Amino acid sequence: xxxxxxxxxxxxxxxxxxxxxxxxxxxxxxxxxxxxxxxxxxxxxxxxxxxxxxxxxxxxxxxxxxxxxxxxxxxxxxxxxxxxxxxxxxxxxxxxxxxxxxxxxxxxxxxxxxxxxxxxxxxxxxxxxxxxxxxxxxxxxxxxxxxxxxxxxxxxxxxxxxxxxxxxxxxxxxxxxxxxxxxxxxxxxxxxxxxxxxxxxxxxxxxxxxxxxxxxxxxxxxxxxxxxxxxxxxxxxxxxxxxxxxxxxxxxxxxxxxxxxxxxxxxxxxxxxxxxxxxxxxxxxxxxxxxxxxxxxxxxxxxxxxxxxxxxxxxxxxxxxxxxxxxxxxxxxxxxxxxxxxxxxxxxxxxxxxxxxxxxxxxxxxxxxxxxxxxxxx
Amino acid sequence: xxxxxxxxxxxxxxxxxxxxxxxxxxxxxxxxxxxxxxxxxxxxxxxxxxxxxxxxxxxxxxxxxxxxxxxxxxxxxxxxxxxxxxxxxxxxxxxxxxxxxxxxxxxxxxxxxxxxxxxxxxxxxxxxxxxxxxxxxxxxxxxxxxxxxxxxxxxxxxxxxxxxxxxxxxxxxxxxxxxxxxxxxxxxxxxxxxxxxxxxxxxxxxxxxxxxxxxxxxxxxxxxxxxxxxxxxxxxxxxxxxxxxxxxxxxxxxxxxxxxxxxxxxxxxxxxxxxxxxxxxxxxxxxxxxxxxxxxxxxxxxxxxxxxxxxxxxxxxxxxxxxxxxxxxxxxxxxxxxxxxxxxxxxxxxxxxxxxxxxxxxxxxxxxxxxxxxxxxxxxxxxxxxxxxxxxxxxxxxxxxx
Numbered sequence: 001x002x003x004x005x006x007x008x009x010x011x012x013x014x015x016x017x018x019x020x021x022x023x024x025x026x027x028x029x030x031x032x033x034x035x036x037x038x039x040x041x042x043x044x045x046x047x048x049x050x051x052x053x054x055x056x057x058x059x060x061x062x063x064x065x066x067x068x069x070x071x072x073x074x075x076x077x078x079x080x081x082x083x084x085x086x087x088x089x090x091x092x093x094x095x096x097x098x099x100x101x102x103x104x105x106x107x108x109x110x111x112x113x114x115x116x117x118x119x120x121x122x123x124x125x126x127x128x129x130x131x132x133x134x135x136x137x138x139x140x141x142x143x144x145x146x147x148x149x150x151x152x153x154x155x156x157x158x159x160x161x162x163x164x165x166x167x168x169x170x171x172x173x174x175x176x177x178x179x180x181x182x183x184x185x186x187x188x189x190x191x192x193x194x195x196x197x198x199x200x201x202x203x204x205x206x207x208x209x210x211x212x213x214x215x216x217x218x219x220x221x222x223x224x225x226x227x228x229x230x231x232x233x234x235x236x237x238x239x240x241x242x243x244x245x246x247x248x249x250x251x252x253x254x255x256x257x258x259x260x261x262x263x264x265x266x267x268x269x270x271x272x273x274x275x276x277x278x279x280x281x282x283x284x285x286x287x288x289x290x291x292x293x294x295x296x297x298x299x300x301x302x303x304x305x306x307x308x309x310x311x312x313x314x315x316x317x318x319x320x321x322x323x324x325x326x327x328x329x330x331x332x333x334x335x336x337x338x339x340x341x342x343x344x345x346x347x348x349x350x351x352x353x354x355x356x357x358x359x360x361x362x363x364x365x366x367x368x369x370x371x372x373x374x375x376x377x378x
Numbered sequence: 379x380x381x382x383x384x385x386x387x388x389x390x391x392x393x394x395x396x397x398x399x400x401x402x403x404x405x406x407x408x409x410x411x412x413x414x415x416x417x418x419x420x421x422x423x424x425x426x427x428x429x430x431x432x433x434x435x436x437x438x439x440x441x442x443x444x445x446x447x448x449x450x451x452x453x454x455x456x457x458x459x460x461x462x463x464x465x466x467x468x469x470x471x472x473x474x475x476x477x478x479x480x481x482x483x484x485x486x487x488x489x490x491x492x493x494x495x496x497x498x499x500x501x502x503x504x505x506x507x508x509x510x511x512x513x514x515x516x517x518x519x520x521x522x523x524x525x526x527x528x529x530x531x532x533x534x535x536x537x538x539x540x541x542x543x544x545x546x547x548x549x550x551x552x553x554x555x556x557x558x559x560x561x562x563x564x565x566x567x568x569x570x571x572x573x574x575x576x577x578x579x580x581x582x583x584x585x586x587x588x589x590x591x592x593x594x595x596x597x598x599x600x601x602x603x604x605x606x607x608x609x610x611x612x613x614x615x616x617x618x619x620x621x622x623x624x625x626x627x628x629x630x631x632x633x634x635x636x637x638x639x640x641x642x643x644x645x646x647x648x649x650x651x652x653x654x655x656x657x658x659x660x661x662x663x664x665x666x667x668x669x670x671x672x673x674x675x676x677x678x679x680x681x682x683x684x685x686x687x688x689x690x691x692x693x694x695x696x697x698x699x700x701x702x703x704x705x706x707x708x709x710x711x712x713x714x715x716x717x718x719x720x721x722x723x724x725x726x727x728x729x730x731x732x733x734x735x736x737x738x739x740x741x742x743x744x745x746x747x748x749x750x751x752x753x754x755x756x757x758x759x760x761x762x763x764x765x766x767x768x769x770x771x772x773x774x775x776x777x778x779x780x
C-alpha cells in the first residue's frame with residue numbers, strides 16, 4: 001500500500017512549478033486574455049522542448065513513456081499556473097485518442113509532430129444542444145467516393161483558431177440506438193468549408209463556433225471504425241474529466257494557499273484576520289475540500305494509468321468533487337480577501353472564473369453525480 | 379503509487395476472510411437480517427452477544443493484532459491491522475467487546491506504561507475479562523479539556539482523588555478507567571502542565587457512577603463521582619504532571635479513517651436499499667433525480683474520505699508525522715456520518731416519526747435510533763469546531779487568538 005507520489009513524481013511537480021513560475025507569470029496569463037491566438041508559441045515550444053507534450057506517449061513517437069498519473073501531476077501544476085492554450089485538448093482529448101484508437105499511419109503522421117510542438121490539436125464535439133450524450137451529435141458525415149463530407153455546426157470548440165487538426169465527432173448513421181452511428185474524423189483545419197468564429201468568454205479562453213459546410217475529408221482520416229466511434233468518445237471523456245480535475249485541484253490549492261497567506265498578513269481590529277474563527281473555519285473547510293480533491297483525483301488518475309475497472313466511477317467522483325472544490329475555494333478566496341478580492345488587479349478572479357469554466361467542462365457536478373448513481377445501479 | 383498488497387498481506391487477508399466465512403455462519407438470525415429485530419445495543423443481551431463474539435476473535439488471535447507478541451498480541455503490521463479493520467467493516471462483522479480497552483487504554487499502556495502495568499492489564503484487556511472506560515471530561519472541561527478540576531493529592535504511597543467526571547463512556551459496565559486528574563495546583567503554570575494520567579479501579583471505595591441518559595433515551599455514558607478514592611502510585615501512567623502529553627498521544631491511536639469510510643459505504647448500500655423500497659406516487663424514491671443526487675454525493679464523500687484515509691495511512695506506514703490529510707479526514711468522517719443518518723430520516727418521510735416496537739416502523743425504527751446517536755458524532759471525539767481550530771492553527775499555521 002502506497003498512496004503518495006514517488007520521488008520522480010515529486011521532482012516532476014517541483015520542476016514544473018519552478019519552470020512555470022518563471023516562464024508563465026500572471027503578466028503572461030493576463031496578456032493572453034487579450035491575445036488573438038490565446039497562447040504563447042514561445043512557451044509552447046519550451047514546453048515541447050521539456051518533453052511535456054509527449055510525457056504520456058510511447059518513446060517510438062518521441063514521447064517519454066510516463067503514465068497518466070504523471071501527466072496528472074503536470075496538469076495540476078499547469079492549472080495552478082493557469083497556463084494559457086490548448087494543453088488538455090492537444091494532449092488528452094486528441095493526442096491520447098489517436099494513440100488509443102488510431103491506425104499506425106495516423107499515429108506516425110500526427111503524434112511526433114504534436115509532441116515536438118509543431119501541431120496543435122483540438123476536439124470538435126459539443127453542439128448547440130450542449131449535450132455530452134451520443135444523442136446530441138447531429139453534425140453529419142456522408143460518404144462520397146473515397147471521402148466523407150461533413151456538414152453542421154460544432155460549438156464550444158477550444159482553441160480552434162490556432163488548431164492544425166480538429167477531431168470531429170460526427171453522425172454517420174441515425175437510427176434508434178444513438179450510440180451506434182458515431183464516427184470520428186481527423187480534419188485538417190485548413191480544409192475548405194470550415195468557418196471558425198471565436199466567441200467571447202468570461203475567462204478569456206478561446207472557445208469557438210466551428211461550421212462545417214460541405215467539408216471533404218479523406219476516408220483514411222477516420223479514427224476508429226465507421227459508426228463505432230462512441231466507445232472511443234466515452235474513453236476520452238473519462239480521461240478528460242480526470243485531466244480537468246487535476247487542473248482544478250492545482251487552481252484550488254493556489255486559492256487556498258493564497259488565502260491562508262493573506263489571512264496571516266491582513267490586520268483588522270488590531271489582529272491578523274486569520275486569528276478570527278470565522279476565517280479559520282472557512283479555511284479549514286477549504287483545506288478539507290482541497291485535500292479531498294487531491295486524494296480522489298490521484299486515485300482516478302492512478303486508475304487510468306493501471307486501466308483499472310474503476311475508471312468510470314472514479315473519473316465521475318473526481319470531476320464532481322473537484323468541481324465543487326475549485327468553486328468553493330475561489331468563492332471563499334474572494335470573500336477572505338474582502339474588497340481587494342473583488343478587484344481586477346488581484347489574481348483571484350482569474351482563478352474564480354476558471355473554476356466556473358472548469359465546473360461545466362466535460363460534465364458538471366450534477367451530471368457526474370447522476371453517472372455515479374447509474375453506476376451504483378440505482 | 380501502488381494499492382496492491384504484498385503476498386504476505388494477501389495471505390493474511392485470505393486468512394481473515396476464511397475465518398469470517400466460517401464464524402459468521404453462527405451469528406444469530408436477527409444480526410444477519412439487520413432489520414432492527416435484535417436486542418437494543420445497550421441491553422445486557424446485546425452486550426453478552428458482543429462478548430461471545432469477542433471471545434471468538436480473541437481465541438483466533440484477532441484482538442489487538444498489532445500489539446507486541448509478549449503481551450498477547452499478534453505482532454502484526456499496521457497494514458495487517460488496517461486490512462483486518464477493513465474486512466470487518468466490509469463484511470459488517472460485529473465489533474466485539476474490546477472497545478476502549480483495546481482501542482485506547484491498551485495502546486496507552488503499551489506506549490507509556492511500566493512493565494508491571496503491561497503484565498497486569500494487557501492480557502485481560504485482550505481476553506475481554508476486564509472492561510475499560512474513559513474518565514477525562516468534566517462538567518467544566520469538555521472541549522477545554524485542560525481545565526479539569528479533579529484533584530489527586532499525594533498521601534504516602536497513594537494519591538487521593540476527589541472530583542467529578544462526566545461522559546464516562548461505557549462507565550456502568552467498566553472495571554477500570556483511564557483517568558486524568560490535576561496533580562499540580564500552582565495557578566501560575568499553564569493548565570495542561572499540571573495533569574497526571576492514572577489507571578482507576580472502578581470498583582474501588584469512593585467511586586460512584588450514575589447513568590447519564592442521552593437523547594436516544596439510552597445511557598451509554600455515565601457521570602462518575604470520586605470521593606477520597608485512593609490510587610496506588612504504581613498505577614500512574616508515565617511521569618507525574620505529564621498526563622496531558624500522554625493523553626494527546628493516545629488520541630493519535632484513533633484508527634485509520636479508511637475503515638470508517640468503508641463502514642459508511644455499507645451504510646450507503648442500506649440507504650440505497652431504503653430508497654428502492656420507499657415509494658412516492660408509485661415510483662421508487664431511488665428513481666427520483668433529487669434522491670439520486672443526494673445518495674451519489676454521499677457515495678462520493680465516503681470515497682473521498684477513504685482515499686484521504688489511505689494517504690494518511692501511507693504516511694503512517696512510512697513512519698512520517700501525520701500530514702494535513704489526517705486532521706481533515708476525521709472532520710469529514712464525522713460530519714458525513716451525521717448527514718447520512720439525517721438523510722435516512724428524510725427518505726422515510728412520515729415513517730421517520732415511528733420508533734422501535736411501533737407498528738409500521740421501518741426496520742423497527744433502527745434508522746431513527748442511529749440518527750439520534752449520530753448527533754454525537756460531531757461532539758465526542760472533539761467537536762467539529764475544535765477540529766476546525768486544530769486544522770486552521772496546527773495544519774494551516776494560522777495565528778491563535780491571544
